[in-house]
Amino acid sequence: MSSSAVEVLDISKRYDECVALDCLSLQFREGEFVVLLGPSGSGKTTLLSILGGFTKPTSGTVRIAGRDVTQLPPAQRPTVTVFQDYALFPHMTVQDNVKFGLEMRRVAKAERMRLASEALTLVGLEGLGGRRIHELSGGQRQRVALARAIVIGPAVLLLDEPLGALDVKIRRQMQDELHALQRSLKATFIHVTHDQEEAMSIADTIVLLNKGRVEDIGPPERIYRQPASLFAATFMGDTNLLEGTIVSVANGTAAIETPVGQVLANGTGTVGAKVSLSIRPECIRVGSSNAESCASLGRARLHDFVFQGTHLRCQASIANSSKGELVLRLPADTTTVPETSVDLWVQSRDVILIKREGPNDSYAA
C-alpha cells in the first residue's frame, strides 16, 4: 500500500511520569540514510529501540516494509541493530560472530562461510575472521558489529551511536565508510547521534528531536540554512540570535527592528510580530557592502580572536548597543588588527527568520 520502508504512526512512549516520545509520526523511504539527531533525553534512542523491537511503545504503530511490526519481537523484524557498545560475543572469533545470525537462520554451512567472508570484505576486515574480539581495535570491533548485522541482509539497519566510542579521526573515516556501505547495500539506515556534524556529513534526512518531539525534519543543508525552529537553529552549529519585531514586509523581505538596528531578512510575517533572527557566524562579513540585498549590522569592535585552523573565530561588539555581541567566523587568512572598528554586513538570504509561537526554547549547550 505505502512505499515507505519505515513508517511510524502516532508513537508515544511514557515512563511513569516522564514522556520519552510524544505522538511521533514519521516516514522514511527505502534506501534512505536517516539520522535521528538530538541532545540526550530527546528520545532518539528510545525511538530506535522501538523500531528495533526492544522497547514497546505506549501507543502507536510501527510499520516496516508495509507490515505492522509493533507487536513483533526483534528477531521477527526485518531490522538489525548495531549497538553503541557493539555487543560482540567476546568468546567467539570474528567469523563466528558474523556467522551467528546466519546459523540462527539455518543457512547451510558452506553458504554461511561464503556470506561471512563477503561481509567481512565489505567492511574491510578480510583475512581477520580468525581473530578473537579482544585482539581488535575499537574501529575494527565496530566493523565486526557492522558485518554481523549486514550479513543477514536486513531491510533496515539501526545504528545506535555506533561511532560514539571512536576517536575523531577514525570517526570521520567510519562516517565515509558507513555512507559508502549504505549506498552499495541500498538498505535503509537509521542512525542515532547527538553530533550534528556527524549527522550533516552522512544523512540524506535528519530528524531533529527535542523532548520527544520532532523539531525539524529534512535534508541537512535545508535544516542548517533554514531551520524550522529556534531549537533547530541553535542545535545545528553555532549561531547568533537576535530578538526583534517585524516593522515592514515587502516583496518577500521583512524588515526587523533589532537591538543592533534594522535588519532585512527573507521571509514574511505580520507587522508587529515578535521574531527571532538567526545568523550563522560565517555569514557575517567584514567591510563595506554595496549590494541591495545586504543588510548592515553597523560598526563593531572585533576582539577575542581564536585561530581554529579552517577559520578565525572572533567576537564583535556592536557600537551603540549593549546587547550587540556577535560571534564571527572570518576566513583563516584574515589580517584584521584586534580592537579595530569595522563595518559588519550580512546578506538578507543568510538571515533566518524564526517565528516565535509559544515556548519555543533554544538549545543551551
Add this chain to the structure above:
Amino acid sequence: MGRLPTQPLVWAFVAAMLTFIYLPVVVLVLFSFQGGDLPVPPFDGPSLKWYARAFANDRLTSSLWNSLVVGSLSSAAATLLGFLAAYGMFRRKPPAAGAVRFVLMAPLTVSYLIIGVGLLIVFNAAGLGRSLLAVGIGHTVINLPLCYAIIYSQFGDHLSNIDHAAHDLGAGDLTTLRRVIAPVMLPSIVAAFCLSFTLSWDEFIISMLLSRFDVTLPVMIFELMRAGLTPEVNAAGTIVFAISFVAAIAAAIAVVFRPGRSR
C-alpha cells in the same frame, strides 16, 4: 592519618596474624606425617604410614568418594539454579525484585543447624528419610544463594546488549543462554561451582544430620576421632584440606583469568 612509624612492628603484626591463621593447618599437615602413634610433639617422621592406613580403611575411602559425589552433584545443581535465577533477575527485572532477591538470599542468614533440622523434619515427613541424596539436597539449599550472588554480580550492562544482540540475530531464549550468555559468564559459573564445592566438601552439620549409613568425609573423620586421636585423622584432614585448597584456587583463577573478556 599518620603512617605507622615502625616498619618492623608492622611486619611482626603480619607474621603474628598469619601464624594465628595458618599454624593449626601446618600442625595438622605436619603430624599427618608422624612416625609414632600420637599426633603430638615431638615430630618423629616423616612417614606415610598413616596415609597408607587411611587409604586402607574402606569406610574412609568410601566416605571420601561420597563427599566427591555429593559435592560435585550438589554444586552442579546449585550453580545451574543460581545461574538461571541470576539470568532471570537480570533479564526480566521482575516487579518485586527486592522481595525475590530476599527469598533467594535468605538461606545464607539461617544457621546450618536450623536448615539441617528443618530438612530432616521435611524429609522424614515426606518419607525420604536420611541419605546421601538428602545431604546433597541440603548442600544445594545452602549453596544456591552463594552461587546466585556470585553469578549475578557479574551480569553487567554490557551483557544486556549482548543478550539483545543474540535475540536480534534470531536466537531464542534457550539458544541465547546456551550459546552466548553461559559461555560469556563461564568464569563466574566456574568460580561459583568451585566455591560451592569447597563448602559442601567440608560441611559437617547438615551432613551429620541428614546422612545415615553412607556418610561424607567430615562425618567419617568425626567418627574416627571418637574412636581415638591418631595421625590417621590428620592424614584424612590433610586430604580434605588439600582438595578444598585446590578448589578454592581454581575459583580464584576462574575469577581473575577471564579469557576473551573484552574490557
